[in-house]
Each structure stands twice: as C-alpha cells, then as structure tokens.
Amino acid sequence: MARSSSGIVAGLTAAAVAAVGFLAYQASASAPAMHAVAPQQPGTVTPDKGTGNSQGKQQEFALPANSGTGVRVVYAVGTKRVWLVGEAGRKPKTFTVVPSTVHPAPGSYTVSSRSGQVTGSDGVPIEHVVRFANSAGVAIGFSARVDGRLPEPDPSRKTGGIRMARADGDAMWTFATIGSKVVVVP
Missing domain, CATH: 2.40.440.10 (L,D-transpeptidase catalytic domain-like)
Incomplete structure (x- = not known):
C-alpha cells in the first residue's frame, strides 16, 4: 500500500507543478512587458518622448x-x-x-x-x-x-x-x- 500511495503523491505533485506552470505562463502572457534599461550601444539612437520644455x-x-x-x-x-x-x-x-x-x-x-x-x-x-x-x-x-x-x-x-x-x-x-x-x- 505504501508503494501505491507514493505513486499517487508523485502524480498529484506533478499535476500541481504543471498547473502552477500553466497559470504562471497565462499571467506572464497577459501582464504588461517589463522593461529593463538597456545600456546605450555605439551607433544607437536615444529616443525622446517629445517632452521638451522650451x-x-x-x-x-x-x-x-x-x-x-x-x-x-x-x-x-x-x-x-x-x-x-x-x-x-x-x-x-x-x-x-x-x-x-x-x-x-x-x-x-x-x-x-x-x-x-x-x-x-x-x-x-x-x-x-x-x-x-x-x-x-x-x-x-x-x-x-x-x-x-x-x-x-x-x-x-x-x-x-x-x-x-x-x-x-x-x-x-x-x-x-x-x-x-x-x-x-x-
């Protein structure tokens, strides 16, 4: 019986991990993009936001x-x-x-x-x-x-x-x- 219940526990654990992974994927797909500031590279353009003060x-x-x-x-x-x-x-x-x-x-x-x-x-x-x-x-x-x-x-x-x-x-x-x-x- 112990062998059978460990298989069930393993199966339930695998199902729970898969469900959490799926929900994490759904959340990341619908969340706004997180933007890290990339270092300025040579030959790149620095964008502005059209917020000049003058x-x-x-x-x-x-x-x-x-x-x-x-x-x-x-x-x-x-x-x-x-x-x-x-x-x-x-x-x-x-x-x-x-x-x-x-x-x-x-x-x-x-x-x-x-x-x-x-x-x-x-x-x-x-x-x-x-x-x-x-x-x-x-x-x-x-x-x-x-x-x-x-x-x-x-x-x-x-x-x-x-x-x-x-x-x-x-x-x-x-x-x-x-x-x-x-x-x-x-």
Missing part, C-alpha cells in the same frame, strides 16, 4: 500640416517621428523612431496585421509589430526590439521595421489595432 522644442514636435484628420498614427519619414493622434482636443503622444531601409510612400494606409512577438527581417527578436504597408516586396511596420536597443539599420539589407523604444512600442500596440489609420508624410 517653446522651440514644442514647435519642433508639432503635428505635421496635411497629416489628415481624426484618430490616426502619423509617421513623418524625414523627421523620424510618430504621433498617436487620439480624440479631438487631446494632445497626441509623440516619439522618435529609427526608420527602416525601405520607406513607405507618403499617403494614407490601414493597419493590416499585428504580431505580439516575432523575429524581424534583420534577424533580431521584436515585439508589438504593427504592419501597415508593403514596398518593393518588403512588409513595413512599427516594432520594438526585445533587447531595447535602437541601432541604425544595416543599409545593405532591405528591412521594413520602423523601430521605437519598448515603451513607445507598448503605446503603439495599444493604439493601432487592425483597421487603424496610418498617415505617412515626407
């Missing part, structure tokens, strides 16, 4: 003219900046990005697909991918590197990932769902 800084971050109306994401290729424009009367969130080597043409697009976490076209793990365009056979979208770095892309490779800081990637993921409008300006 009047000149605020003007620099003004929403571009002719960038559409209504709720939308605005991406200014030339200034390497994105605005998340919400309801009328609310100040848009803005931040810098690192453009990909393949750029979308100016115009209006719609978010066509999203991925929580994948490997980018440059071979690095990325998260919160929001795709909205294709150009020269390359999918173009916003994303953040899981390691938090923001290096300039390799100019010899065709990549479509417009990279941003992880916190900005979280904001983009929440804001730009399937069907959301994306306006690209020069």
